[in-house]
Amino acid sequence: VSQLHRIERFAAMTTTGDRADLADVPEDAPVWAHATSTRDNCLGQECPDYRDCFVMRARRNALAADLVVVNHHLFFADVVLRDEGIAELLPACNTLVFDEAHQLPETARMFFGESVSTTQLTELARDARLELRAAGGASPELDRVATRLDKAARDLRLALGEPGARLAWTQALRLPDFPGALEKLQTCLKELERPLAEQAERSEGLASCARRAGGAVAVLARMGESEGQAEVRWVEVYGHAAQLHVTPLSSAELFRRQMMDHPRAWIFTSATLAVGEDFKHFTRELGVPEAETRRWASPFDFAHQALLYVPKGLPLDPNDPAFTQAVIEAALPVLEASGGRAFLLFTTLRALRRAHELLRSRIGFPLLVQGTGSRSELLSRFRTLGNAVLLGSQSFWEGVDVRGEALSVVVIDKLPFAPPDDPVLAARIESIRAQGGNPFTELQLPQAVLQLKQGAGRLIRDETDRGILMLCDPRLVARPYGRRILRSLPPMKLTRRLADVEGFFRDYQSGSQIRHQGALLRRPSGVR
Known part of the structure; x- marks a missing residue:
């Protein structure tokens, strides 16, 4: 509760809404889930706080700017939303410069893949109950179904054992309790999807919950399909959650398609793009083997x-x-x-x-x-x-x-x-x-x-x-x-x-003392 009060005070003072600016609340604190919206539960223009939303404010500022600085995740989130025809987060531009570009292939694989987490499903269960009440009604049966989904998601996490594991899908399926927990989760999710679809017209919030449920059902169905040669299915286990992934093995073709569909200058920079003088690993990973490459020496001795x-x-x-x-x-x-x-x-x-x-x-x-x-x-x-x-x-x-x-x-x-x-x-x-x-x-x-x-x-x-x-x-x-x-x-x-x-540190300390003494000796010469 005290952390929530800190966030409330911070929200009233900050101009950006950047979580990193609030050091008093750890970045991984569970309370953030109650104070932030995600792509899943954002209501867009239907939100009562739309005009004061930090994301919308940042987007308005970006549209009016000549130079926009964003991180890789926001760039790819914009790519995904544009491809789905949902929205645009960033303005059009004629030049893109990616710093720390060595991270791009992995980030691209994450965004071009699909995933669903137990946290998303417990939040869906919570939001479905809240949105139904906000729409002016209550359904004991929907409440029960949402409660069963919440429990099924938590049971799935428990079936995966200790946190910190990254398991191939075949490994996860060999765990004693996982297949049964997965089947139960799919059943509960479908049981919630049906009444949500029936209630979707009552409010934008319920419509959003219905879309989220449908998306989660589709991802879980994909997890059960036979694995193609170009993708891998796997599970990531956290302390209180688990995430199920379908990830492309390479982002090269997908990223190259983005470049071909949006002709403009694409510039990639990083101190770690080359192995020695060789850029082949990076250009192969990103699907740009014909890219012009150049390496500059460090200014440091x-x-x-x-x-x-x-x-x-x-x-x-x-x-x-x-x-x-x-x-x-x-x-x-x-x-x-x-x-x-x-x-x-x-x-x-x-x-x-x-x-x-x-x-x-x-x-x-x-x-x-x-x-x-x-x-x-x-x-x-x-x-x-x-x-x-x-x-x-x-x-x-x-x-x-x-x-x-x-x-x-x-x-x-x-x-x-x-x-x-x-x-x-x-x-x-x-x-x-x-x-x-x-x-x-x-x-x-x-x-x-x-x-x-x-x-x-x-x-x-x-x-x-x-x-x-x-x-x-x-x-x-x-x-x-x-x-x-x-x-x-x-x-x-x-x-x-x-x-x-x-010896290196003895020489360094001696040099520091000499420089310090020199500074002390020179300082009086400037006194008037």
Whole structure:
């Protein structure tokens, strides 16, 4: 309730309605579901708050602007709505510039696929009851059907077991309670769809609920169809919800069709589009093999600003149960030399949690951990503290900018190869193999290189930054492909000696003192 009051006060003060501006309420707080509308339940012009809606206000501003800045998700949401003939979120334009374009293929696959979540279905059950009452009537039978749908959706989530899993559809169907829970959910959804369709003319809200029910029935029906060669069916399990997906294996043809249907300038930029000098992975993923490509050198002097440290003595197999402990033991003297001021980035949440257990009683620096606050809040604390150590996973590998002395070390535990049992990746691997290709060199290795470059890019953000990039995966030097990965990184001097790291920070501290003294000596010359 207190969080809802904070949101209410924020809504009265904000001019944008941007949730990220309200740090007091975590981004994943369940209360947001009661305070925000979605594509599913938005009433459009029928909404009593339409004129004051933050989204509509932003759209009006966009229509009047010469330059519009949006994220990838809003762009694709606009594409989907235009293709369905429902609405347009963004104005027409003659030039599109995509920054962080390395994310586009995955985002496109998500939007060009179909999905339904248990959260959507519990919200549908809730909204159906509310809309019926708002329309001036009540139906005990519809109430009962909605309650059964709510329970069936929650039971489906429980049938999937522990959170954090990504299951192929065939795996999910082998779980003892899942097929029965799925059948029950489909039955309850169809039982709700029929009375909603009969009541749809009574209000826009009920009509919206009827459309949502019909859409969910269609997605669940698709989930039961035999899997085509160009798509994969899978399930994602969260703490209190599950999402069922039908995802295209490639977004290339779909994205290319968008480009052909809308002739204009399409520009894609990112620090991580190329593997070395090679753009083929990106252009193939996006379906633009004929695109003109160009790469510019970084303005940073990596040879002098940074040092790449690959420690010795770690287990040769990064999947060794003792690997995370070995990473922490190797990182401790580096943290001591740097005085904290470090990001420790992990490829899994399990490794992050283990690192937290190992570090919390062994360092004298402030320790910040992903999940204990919003990303923006943790970054603000990290910058303010000046000597903190931050443990992060996926969300801290990119889109994070900490300049200056607050960040002088980035430690990465393993090469970020996606787990081969991930249902989408496994299906894509099989598809490449069936076409006679090499999944490792065409997909897995390029993805890992680009992700590693993103993580490494957190270190040097300015011409005056200096720091250590510590990569703990022995495969960088033990496997032939390690050389290709190293060549793709910024041109930093490579060392395997801890003494070089300690010397780097001694030289850095001496240089800082000299610069500081020089500033003190020069300052009086400007006094009058």
